[in-house]
Amino acid sequence: MKHIISDVPAIPIVSHEKPDGSRWTIREKLLLGLSPSEYRAQFIRNPVNWLLICIFAVGIPIIIQRYLFGLASVTHASNDYPWGLFLGFGLFGMVPLSASGFMLGTTVEVFGRKDFHPIERLALLNGLLGYFFAVVYLEVDLGMPWRLPYPMFVSLGPAAVLFLVAWHVATYLSVQIAELVPAFCEWYGWLKGKRFIRSIILGLTIAGIILSTLHQGALGALFTYAPGKVHPLWYSDAFQWIHFFCSSIFAGLSMLIVASTLCKYFMRWRCDERFLDSVDRLTLGLGKGCAYAMITYLVIKIVAVAHDNEYAYLLTGWGQYYLLELGIGVVLPMFLFAYGVKHARVGLVRFAAVISALGIIWNRINTALIAFNWDLYQEIPHWKEVWITITIYSLYFITYRFILYRLPILYEWKGAK
Amino acid sequence: MQRGNHVTQAALTAALAALLFLPAPGRAMDATDAPESIEIDSMSELYGPVSFDHLMHTEIAQCAQCHHHTTGTGPASPFCGRCHDGAEEAESVACTDCHPVRRFYADYLMTLEDPELYHIDKPGLKGAYHLNCRGCHAKVGGPTGCQDCHLMTEAGEKRFDTGQFAPAAAGERVRAHH
Amino acid sequence: MKVKARISRRSFLGSGLAGTVAASVIGERPAEAAQDFQGYPDAMGVIVDLTRCVGCRSCEAACNKEQKLPQPAEPFNDYSVFDHTHHGQKRRTDETRYTVVNKYELPEIDHPLFRKIQCNHCNEPACLTSCFVNAYTKTPEGAVIYNPKVCVGCRTCMVACPFYIPAFRYSSAFHARIMKCIFCYDTRLKYGKPPACVEACPQEALTFGKRRELLDLAHHRIRENPGRYVDYVYGEHEVGGTSWMYLSGVDFDKVGMDMHLPKEPILKFVKDFLAIVPMVLTIWPALFAGIHLLATRKDTGTAEGNDENGEG
Numbered sequence: 001m002k003h004i005i006s007d008v009p010a011i012p013i014v015s016h017e018k019p020d021g022s023r024w025t026i027r028e029k030l031l032l033g034l035s036p037s038e039y040r041a042q043f044i045r046n047p048v049n050w051l052l053i054c055i056f057a058v059g060i061p062i063i064i065q066r067y068l069f070g071l072a073s074v075t076h077a078s079n080d081y082p083w084g085l086f087l088g089f090g091l092f093g094m095v096p097l098s099a100s101g102f103m104l105g106t107t108v109e110v111f112g113r114k115d116f117h118p119i120e121r122l123a124l125l126n127g128l129l130g131y132f133f134a135v136v137y138l139e140v141d142l143g144m145p146w147r148l149p150y151p152m153f154v155s156l157g158p159a160a161v162l163f164l165v166a167w168h169v170a171t172y173l174s175v176q177i178a179e180l181v182p183a184f185c186e187w188y189g190w191l192k193g194k195r196f197i198r199s200i201i202l203g204l205t206i207a208g209i210i211l212s213t214l215h216q217g218a219l220g221a222l223f224t225y226a227p228g229k230v231h232p233l234w235y236s237d238a239f240q241w242i243h244f245f246c247s248s249i250f251a252g253l254s255m256l257i258v259a260s261t262l263c264k265y266f267m268r269w270r271c272d273e274r275f276l277d278s279v280d281r282l283t284l285g286l287g288k289g290c291a292y293a294m295i296t297y298l299v300i301k302i303v304a305v306a307h308d309n310e311y312a313y314l315l316t317g318w319g320q321y322y323l324l325e326l327g328i329g330v331v332l333p334m335f336l337f338a339y340g341v342k343h344a345r346v347g348l349v350r351f352a353a354v355i356s357a358l359g360i361i362w363n364r365i366n367t368a369l370i371a372f373n374w375d376l377y378q379e380i381p382h383w384k385e386v387w388i389t390i391t392i393y394s395l396y397f398i399t400y401r402f403i404l405y406r407l408p409i410l411y412e413w414k415g416a417k
Numbered sequence: 418m419q420r421g422n423h424v425t426q427a428a429l430t431a432a433l434a435a436l437l438f439l440p441a442p443g444r445a446m447d448a449t450d451a452p453e454s455i456e457i458d459s460m461s462e463l464y465g466p467v468s469f470d471h472l473m474h475t476e477i478a479q480c481a482q483c484h485h486h487t488t489g490t491g492p493a494s495p496f497c498g499r500c501h502d503g504a505e506e507a508e509s510v511a512c513t514d515c516h517p518v519r520r521f522y523a524d525y526l527m528t529l530e531d532p533e534l535y536h537i538d539k540p541g542l543k544g545a546y547h548l549n550c551r552g553c554h555a556k557v558g559g560p561t562g563c564q565d566c567h568l569m570t571e572a573g574e575k576r577f578d579t580g581q582f583a584p585a586a587a588g589e590r591v592r593a594h595h
Numbered sequence: 596m597k598v599k600a601r602i603s604r605r606s607f608l609g610s611g612l613a614g615t616v617a618a619s620v621i622g623e624r625p626a627e628a629a630q631d632f633q634g635y636p637d638a639m640g641v642i643v644d645l646t647r648c649v650g651c652r653s654c655e656a657a658c659n660k661e662q663k664l665p666q667p668a669e670p671f672n673d674y675s676v677f678d679h680t681h682h683g684q685k686r687r688t689d690e691t692r693y694t695v696v697n698k699y700e701l702p703e704i705d706h707p708l709f710r711k712i713q714c715n716h717c718n719e720p721a722c723l724t725s726c727f728v729n730a731y732t733k734t735p736e737g738a739v740i741y742n743p744k745v746c747v748g749c750r751t752c753m754v755a756c757p758f759y760i761p762a763f764r765y766s767s768a769f770h771a772r773i774m775k776c777i778f779c780y781d782t783r784l785k786y787g788k789p790p791a792c793v794e795a796c797p798q799e800a801l802t803f804g805k806r807r808e809l810l811d812l813a814h815h816r817i818r819e820n821p822g823r824y825v826d827y828v829y830g831e832h833e834v835g836g837t838s839w840m841y842l843s844g845v846d847f848d849k850v851g852m853d854m855h856l857p858k859e860p861i862l863k864f865v866k867d868f869l870a871i872v873p874m875v876l877t878i879w880p881a882l883f884a885g886i887h888l889l890a891t892r893k894d895t896g897t898a899e900g901n902d903e904n905g906e907g
Contacts, residue, residue, distance in 0.1 A: 082751075
């Protein structure tokens, strides 16, 4: 990509107008201003794409198999573990990592921290795509995926926690789409839409906070339906939702640091000076937020153990595993964040963010799969289930990259706003 | 079922007496009054009728063990004896006179709502047979397999997916079981 | 009365959440939400007397035919199935069977014990309360029935069920659904007949009747047969009480029954979270709008004037 871009002076596209004053067409914008053959050449040159092709070559047929022959053809069809990797990773893992949208929306629009502006759209996009693909994972996992709208319009079970999740994720997806409409409008050249969204952005942001608080918490509260099945250390009927909500704060921020790092090093041509100049400083700011969220989370985790008087469990094998998760997934990155921020070591903060993002996935998989049915047996996912999970994640990666290449996320639109 | 209204004073054989817990007081039917064998077929559907050798059972068990308090002797269970010791011989001693076939159907369940009713736990006919017969068999070493007493009918094979209705793969293995 | 209270609580939450705001409605909530549903007064039930069960599997066979379930891999009079295990676990309900009898051999007893499992038809079922499309119904007759026409296949009910009963028809892409015992509601229970398994049981190990009378019967049976039973009726209080209850001659955990289940309905554990929902819905907007006004005051003096600064 870089090579081709640097060969053509008019690219990357940052404005509706070509250097000669004529307008880029939508097709040209879609192909990044390259000719189809140039586009193909840059696609083939990238080794990441080869990896993706390999993943899809196996993954797409397996997904088709799942839709033709049922979940039993790609999973172990366990009645004891109704939720496998699709939800354990795809829903419970992706959603907290996507909390960046409402976090940065709050920081910029509600707290008035305009200095975080260069990274706000990346945060919103990270949020939107994470939620969208959590729904994609859900669509793979649901027995009757064609009935996804049923809880909204056909048969309502409003006293159920999942009802909250469904409604809030659906409305929050709409909110996030609305929040990103300005970026799309600039790129597409439809400015009325953008101005309308600007006028309601505060309302959207606050709606986003409410919905996020509730559905991040609700994902945790889902496990309060299984008080005896989840290991007591990963379970707390009073605090489960706070654990999930609180950890989503640093999960979202960490994921944003990871995404911005990848953009800085692998998509530099697409970033503008404003982004590149501020990303290190903003990373430190985000890292500080992470450290504070993590200490809060850690305290609530300890309070939960104390509240239910579960100290004895800490001495068992499960307890050591629990402490390992907290130690590697929370305490270690927390200190790295704190140290990195204090001494302005951006690299360290980025490293901490990677650990903390992985730590949150680890926590969610522990809650949903490992510590679930803890005194029954451990279900190891079928390889096809793993492969589908990776395939969907690759799809997420491609979509993410596709949008970052084009829409004014990492750069400011120079054309009409 | 067996019928009899012949009444004499109890004069039990020595063989029987050895099996008894206590000699029963009062009047009682003589075991020899009863039929020698009985075909129990009132509910046969999945299994065929039971050919019950009544005479043989009178030689090894007390009347009251099956007929409780209806044959004029006190019931075998001291628990039942709290009310039924010294009970008169009943006009009919058939199991089905007391134990309902439709034990769990709404019409019978209604009768259980009577607050005066003590026998809230009286088994239905099928339960009474199996609990009593099979329960005793298990204790004294009698046959306890289903087909030891009654052979499975075609309807039974269909119900149990066995015999001619066995799943293709499992046909061989079934024969080992009763 | 209690039933009504429950329904109104549900419909309240519907309007509260679906409308996302509606603070006026929220005020009505606490008094009614505090009540637990104790079960329908005339609900039917079954006592499973483990001291009577001989492991003949007649109930499994009867259920299979009554519910038109697929033909089993082994005949119902094949007793080698008792040795089947899955990850070290004894047989459980799945998409081909709504009920299963398992065998337990205890060193202190000279004969094996058998235990039937099926849906226990809770008074306040976890499957029902966790279902976000209302696919489950607790009928006044006591049955917990399922409507496959609205089910989305999320399987939260399977996660929620403390007895591991609902199973999923994973084998089908187009006719996937939850498979679970419905107390023979459609074909028998609502016509005043006992479920097929009860009718089939030769030993009367299954005693069918009104739940409230069965409780009397169960305690009566314990009282009148000293030494025969453990003095405990499993299901009398487990997870808020179940329509199907158990009597046993040995400690229940020795025949694979979970003695650590809470005595309250599963819903109780979820209520902590449900209670904060209206608070977040009402307090958050005011709180964050206030923070916004404070945080941006020094920039422009008004919130509206701030908007053009936010241009991206």
